[in-house]
Amino acid sequence: xxxxxxxxLLLVLLTHNTKLLASDxxxxxxxxxxxxxxxxxxxxxxxEYVFSNQDSGILRLSLTxxxxxxxxxxxxGNNIYIAKLPEGNYYFESMTVWGNRVFEIxxxxxxxxxxxxxxxxxGDLIIHNKGDGRATFVYxxxxxxxxxxxxxxxxxxxxxxxxxxxxxxxxxxxxxxxxEEKGELHD
Numbered sequence: 705x706x707x708x709x710x711x712x713l714l715l716v717l718l719t720h721n722t723k724l725l726a727s728d729x730x731x732x733x734x735x736x737x738x739x740x741x742x743x744x745x746x747x748x749x750x751x752e753y754v755f756s757n758q759d760s761g762i763l764r765l766s767l768t769x770x771x772x773x774x775x776x777x778x779x780x781g782n783n784i785y786i787a788k789l790p791e792g793n794y795y796f797e798s799m800t801v802w803g804n805r806v807f808e809i810x811x812x813x814x815x816x817x818x819x820x821x822x823x824x825x826x827g828d829l830i831i832h833n834k835g836d837g838r839a840t841f842v843y844x845x846x847x848x849x850x851x852x853x854x855x856x857x858x859x860x861x862x863x864x865x866x867x868x869x870x871x872x873x874x875x876x877x878x879x880x881x882x883x884e885e886k887g888e889l890h891d
Contacts, residue, residue: 730775730777730783730784730785730786731784731785731786731858732786732787732788733786733858733861734788736788736820736821736865738820738821739790739791739820740788740789740790740791740818740820740821741788741789741791741818741819741820741821741822741823741824742786742787742788742789742818742822742823742824742865743767743773743785743786743787743789743794743816743818743823743824743825743826744784744785744786744823744824744825744850744854744867745775745784745785745786745787745816745825745826745828745829746782746783746784746785746828746829746846746850747765747775747778747782747783747785747828747829747830747831748781748782748783748828748829748830748831749762749778749779749780749781749783749831749833750780750781750831750832750833761801761802762778762799762800762801762831763776763778763800763801763802763804764776764778764799764800765778765796765798765799765809765829766796766797766798766799766800767787767794767795767796767797767816768794768795768796768797769789769792769793769794769795769816769818770789770790770791770792770793770794770818771789771790771792772797773787773789773794775787784853786823786858789818790818791818791819791820792817792818793815793816793817793818794815794816794817794818795810795812795814795815795816796809796810796812796814796829797809797810798810809841812829812841812843813843813872814826814827814829814843814871815870815871815872816870816871817870818870819868819870821865821866822865822866822867822868823854823862823865823866823867823868824868824869824870825847825850825867825868825869825870825871826843826869826870826871826872827843827844827845827846827871827872828843828844828845828846828850829841829842829843830842830843830844843871843872845869845871845873845875847869847875847877848877851867851877851881854867866882867881867882
């Protein structure tokens with residue numbers, strides 16, 4: 705809770721505009737080894753409906769599990785990442801902000817399971833700057849919008865690797881869409 709207060713105080717200083725961003729440096733679609741999979745993550749900072757290309761002040765979000773991974777270049781608005789990772793379970797460990805201040809955020813209820821040979825999606829991380837010294841961290845399942853994004857921008861990639869939901873709870877959208885594409889649905 706104390707780390708949330710510190711993060712919140714720093715976020716108050718960082719209010720600008722926002723934009724949907726997915727640069728090629730955030731997307732790793734290189735081929736997989738047999739024990740690797742991909743993790744699809746969208747990080748929305750502050751207001752995901754305001755568009756800008758400005759830095760948010762968050763230098764990196766650190767994910768830990770079978771291997772460590774750092775999501776960098778977080779801008780205001782939506783930031784899309786595809787990371788190639790060893791198969792296993794992952795959670796957020798820390799967030800580094802301007803001035804290289806590190807805040808532990810391992811109490812955020814995010815869990816992702818990377819599955820070999822697949823694109824794992826466990827939900828979007830939404831960081832809301834409350835503007836009065838507080839911030840909230842929320843996870844939302846926005847499977848359909850992420851599927852549509854991949855289908856539009858990375859259709860070859862999506863056709864080579866099935867998309868699976870591995871977050872909290874159950875979601876059968878990706879299974880349904882894959883079955884529909886194969887024409888296996890019956891009336």
